[in-house]
Amino acid sequence: MAKYPTEPLKCWNKAKELRMEWYREFEQAHEKGGLRVMGSAWAFDCIPLGLGRDVHWVTGEPYGASCAFNKPLSAKFLAATENYGFARDLCSYMRNYWGSILCDEYAFGGKFPKADFAYTQHICCSHAKWYQNACELEGGDVPLCVIDVGAGPYTPFAPKVYEHRIKYVADQLMDSIDWMEEVTGREYNDELFFEAAWNDIRSTHTWAKICMLNRAVPAPLDEKSIYSLYVFGTLQKSNAKFADFYENDLLPEVRDRVDRGIAAVPNEQARVMTDTQPPWGFLSIYRYLESWGVVSVGSLYTFGLEGMWLFDKEKKDFVPRPMPENRPETREECCRMLADWHLCKPEYQHYYSPEYKTQMMDAIAKNWKLNAIILHYNRGCEGLSVGIAENRLGLLKRGHKVLTYEGNMGDEREFDKEATQKRFDIFLESMGLTKQEER
Amino acid sequence: MAGGIKMPGEEKKQQKQEFWRWTESNWKNPDLDWNDAKIVTAGIDVGSVSSQAVIVTDGRIFAYSNMRTGSDSPESARNALNYALKGTGLPEDRIDYCIGTGYGRVNVPMADRSITEIACHARGAHFLYGPEVRTVLDVGGQDCKAIHCDGKGKVTDFLMNDKCAAGTGRGMEVFADLLSVPIIEVGDRSFDIEKEPEPVSSTCVVYAKTEATGLLRSGWKVNEVLAAYCSAMAERIYSLIERIGVEERFAITGGMAKNKGVIDRLMKIMNIEPMKTEWDTQIAGAAGAALFANTLVAKGKGRK
Numbered sequence: 001m002a003k004y005p006t007e008p009l010k011c012w013n014k015a016k017e018l019r020m021e022w023y024r025e026f027e028q029a030h031e032k033g034g035l036r037v038m039g040s041a042w043a044f045d046c047i048p049l050g051l052g053r054d055v056h057w058v059t060g061e062p063y064g065a066s067c068a069f070n071k072p073l074s075a076k077f078l079a080a081t082e083n084y085g086f087a088r089d090l091c092s093y094m095r096n097y098w099g100s101i102l103c104d105e106y107a108f109g110g111k112f113p114k115a116d117f118a119y120t121q122h123i124c125c126s127h128a129k130w131y132q133n134a135c136e137l138e139g140g141d142v143p144l145c146v147i148d149v150g151a152g153p154y155t156p157f158a159p160k161v162y163e164h165r166i167k168y169v170a171d172q173l174m175d176s177i178d179w180m181e182e183v184t185g186r187e188y189n190d191e192l193f194f195e196a197a198w199n200d201i202r203s204t205h206t207w208a209k210i211c212m213l214n215r216a217v218p219a220p221l222d223e224k225s226i227y228s229l230y231v232f233g234t235l236q237k238s239n240a241k242f243a244d245f246y247e248n249d250l251l252p253e254v255r256d257r258v259d260r261g262i263a264a265v266p267n268e269q270a271r272v273m274t275d276t277q278p279p280w281g282f283l284s285i286y287r288y289l290e291s292w293g294v295v296s297v298g299s300l301y302t303f304g305l306e307g308m309w310l311f312d313k314e315k316k317d318f319v320p321r322p323m324p325e326n327r328p329e330t331r332e333e334c335c336r337m338l339a340d341w342h343l344c345k346p347e348y349q350h351y352y353s354p355e356y357k358t359q360m361m362d363a364i365a366k367n368w369k370l371n372a373i374i375l376h377y378n379r380g381c382e383g384l385s386v387g388i389a390e391n392r393l394g395l396l397k398r399g400h401k402v403l404t405y406e407g408n409m410g411d412e413r414e415f416d417k418e419a420t421q422k423r424f425d426i427f428l429e430s431m432g433l434t435k436q437e438e439r
Numbered sequence: 440m441a442g443g444i445k446m447p448g449e450e451k452k453q454q455k456q457e458f459w460r461w462t463e464s465n466w467k468n469p470d471l472d473w474n475d476a477k478i479v480t481a482g483i484d485v486g487s488v489s490s491q492a493v494i495v496t497d498g499r500i501f502a503y504s505n506m507r508t509g510s511d512s513p514e515s516a517r518n519a520l521n522y523a524l525k526g527t528g529l530p531e532d533r534i535d536y537c538i539g540t541g542y543g544r545v546n547v548p549m550a551d552r553s554i555t556e557i558a559c560h561a562r563g564a565h566f567l568y569g570p571e572v573r574t575v576l577d578v579g580g581q582d583c584k585a586i587h588c589d590g591k592g593k594v595t596d597f598l599m600n601d602k603c604a605a606g607t608g609r610g611m612e613v614f615a616d617l618l619s620v621p622i623i624e625v626g627d628r629s630f631d632i633e634k635e636p637e638p639v640s641s642t643c644v645v646y647a648k649t650e651a652t653g654l655l656r657s658g659w660k661v662n663e664v665l666a667a668y669c670s671a672m673a674e675r676i677y678s679l680i681e682r683i684g685v686e687e688r689f690a691i692t693g694g695m696a697k698n699k700g701v702i703d704r705l706m707k708i709m710n711i712e713p714m715k716t717e718w719d720t721q722i723a724g725a726a727g728a729a730l731f732a733n734t735l736v737a738k739g740k741g742r743k
Contacts, residue, residue: 377601396596406601422542423599426555430594 064093124383233306304346354387482728488580565592
C-alpha cells in the first residue's frame with residue numbers, strides 16, 4: 001500500500017513537445033531565413049535575440065546530455081573526438097558535441113546544423129576552449145564571442161555587491177552587441193532585447209519558486225523528472241515559451257500537487273539530494289533509489305544552475321531572488337541588470353571556494369528536509385566537480401550522511417551501474433531503510 | 440601456461456602451476472554439538488573471488504568453510520555450505536535461518552534474505568575481534584572497504600574504493616601468478632630484501648604488470664618487485680582509510696589480512712597496532728550474516 005497518492009504530471013507531454021520543437025527550430029532556422037547561434041547553457045542567451053525573432057539557439061550542455069542518453073550515438077561521437085586527437089578526460093558534453101560536428105550528425109536526426117556564430121562565456125577550463133574548437137571544426141569561418149564571468153563571488157560570499165564587478169560583465173555584454181551587428185550585418189533591436197532579458201529573469205525566478213515547492217513532504221517532484229523540467233533553463237532561459245511554461249503550466253501544477261499531497265514517489269521514506277550532473281545514460285539509478293523508498297528532491301545543481309536565489313548565510317536558507325522592480329529602459333540598464341542577476345547564480349559561487357558550496361548544500365539539506373546526500377564524483381565535468389571531495393568532508397563535519405559514487409555524465413564507459421547500485425544498497429541499508437521488495 | 444615471466448636465457452621449462460591459488464579450508468568447532476543447539480543459523484558470503492559459509496549455533500561459530508567462488512554464484516553458495524556442513528552430521532534442514540551476503544548475495548538459493556557485506560563485515564568483525572573494534576578494513580577480492588562501527592557492530596559510516604579496483608585481492612593473485620610466487624609466500628618474500636624499494640607507480644594490475652616486467656628486465660630481483668607492489672598496495676589502501684579516518688581500535692578482515700607484505704607496510708604507514716584474532720579473517724562477512732540470522736530467530740523473526 002502506497003504511503004502517498006501519486007499521479008503523472010499533466011504538463012509532461014507539453015514539456016516534451018516544447019523541447020523537441022526547440023531543437024527543430026534550430027535545425028530549420030536557415031530554411032526560414034533565420035540565424036543559428038551555438039553556445040553554453042550558462043550564456044547570456046537573451047543578448048543575440050535582439051537580432052530578431054528568427055534567431056535560434058542550440059546550447060552545448062543539454063545537447064551533450066541528449067547525446068549521452070543515446071548510448072550507441074554517444075559512443076560514436078566520443079570515438080570520433082578521440083580519433084581526431086582530443087583527450088579522453090576532457091568534458092564529456094564537449095566531446096559529444098565535437099563528435100556530433102565531426103560525424104556531421106545531429107542527435108535529433110539529419111546533418112549537424114552549422115551555427116552562424118557562437119556566443120558563450122568562460123566558466124571553467126572546458127568552456128574556455130569549447131566553442132573555439134567547435135568553430136574550427138565547423139570550418140574555421142564561424143565567428144566566436146566569449147563573455148568572461150570570472151568577476152568574483154556574490155554576496156553573502158563577498159562582503160558586498162561590488163559595482164566594478166557588475167560593470168566588468170555588463171561592459172562585455174555591451175561590446176558583444178556591437179560585435180554581433182558586425183558579424184551578422186543585422187541591426188540590433190533593443191526592444192526585442194529587453195523582452196528577451198525579461199523572459200530570462202522570469203524563467204530563472206520562477207524555476208526557483210518551483211524548487212521551493214519541493215520542500216513539501218511528500219515531494220511533488222523527483223529529481224529524475226526535475227531533469228526534464230529544469231532543462232528549459234539550460235536550453236534557453238530567455239525563450240518566451242519556456243518562461244510561460246514555467247509560469248503558467250508547471251508552477252501552478254506543482255503548487256496544486258503540494259496542496260493535494262500528491263507525491264512524486266508514493267512510498268517516500270527518505271529524502272536525498274545529489275550533486276552535479278547525473279550519468280545521463282543511466283537515469284534508472286533514480287528509479288532504483290525509489291525501490292528503497294528514497295526520493296531525490298533535487299540538488300544545488302538542479303536548483304541553482306538556472307534558478308536564481310538569494311542565500312542567507314545567517315539563517316542558512318535560500319529564497320527565490322525577487323524580480324527587479326522595474327524593467328530596464330536602456331541597453332546599458334538592461335546589460336547591468338543581467339550581469340547583476342546572473343552573477344549571484346549559486347552554481348557560480350563554488351568556483352571561488354568549495355566552502356561556499358558546502359554552506360549552500362548544508363542549507364538545502366536542512367530546508368528541504370533531507371536524510372542524506374549522494375555526491376556524484378563526475379569525471380565528465382571538471383567545472384562542477386571541482387572541490388566536491390571537500391564538499392563531502394564539509395557536509396560530514398556538519399553531521400550529514402554522505403555517499404559518493406564515481407561516474408561520468410556523458411561517457412558511459414566510465415560508469416558502472418551495478419557497482420553504483422550496490423553502493424546505494426549498502427548506504428541505504430546503513431540508514432535503516434529496507435528495499436521495497438523485501439518489506 | 441599459467442602466468443610467469445620467462446627471462447632471457449632462461450631455458451628451464453616452467454612447471455604448470457597456479458601460483459595464485461590459495462588453500463580452501465573448512466573447520467568444525469570440536470567443543471560444540473549441534474544437537475544441543477536451540478538456534479542454528481547460516482551465513483553465506485559469496486564474494487567476487489572467495490565464498491564462505493559459517494554455521495552458528497546459539498550465537499557461537501559451529502563450523503565454516505572458505506572456498507574460491509566459481510562462475511556460478513548459486514553453485515558457489517551451495518558448495519560453500521556443503522563444505523561447511525561436511526563431517527558435522529548437521530542436516531541442512533536443521534538450519535533455522537540463512538542470510539546471504541557479498542557480491543553474489545542475491546543469488547544464494549538457500550538464503551531467507553540478504554544483507555549487504557558492509558553490515559555483515561562490521562558485525563562479523565565485532566564478533567571475531569571483540570566489541571572494542573571501531574574501524575574495520577575489509578580488503579576483498581575486488582573491492583576495498585573501510586567501515587566505522589559502534590559497540591554493537593552496527594555500521595556508522597563507510598567508504599569503498601572508487602571505480603578502479605586496484606589494490607585488492609585479485610590484483611595480488613594476478614601478480615603472484617606473473618612472478619611465479621605462490622600467493623601464501625608473497626608476504627614473507629616481500630621482506631626478504633636488502634633495502635625497501637620505491638613502490639611501483641601504479642596499483643592498476645595492467646600497468647603494474649608492465650612496470651614489474653620492466654623492473655625484472657632491468658635486473659630487479661623478484662622479491663624486490665614483490666616488495667614494490669606490496670608497498671604500492673599498502674599506500675593505495677591507506678589513501679582510502681585516510682579519507683574516512685581511523686577510530687581506534689582497528690581490525691582487518693578479508694583475504695588481504697593474511698598478506699603481511701601489504702598489512703605490515705600499511706600498519707607502518709598508519710603507525711598503529713591492529714587488533715588480533717585467532718579466526719580466519721576471510722569468514723567475517725559470513726559470520727556476520729549468520730549472527731544477524733541468529734538475532735532474527737532469537738527475536739522470533741525467523742522463518743520458523
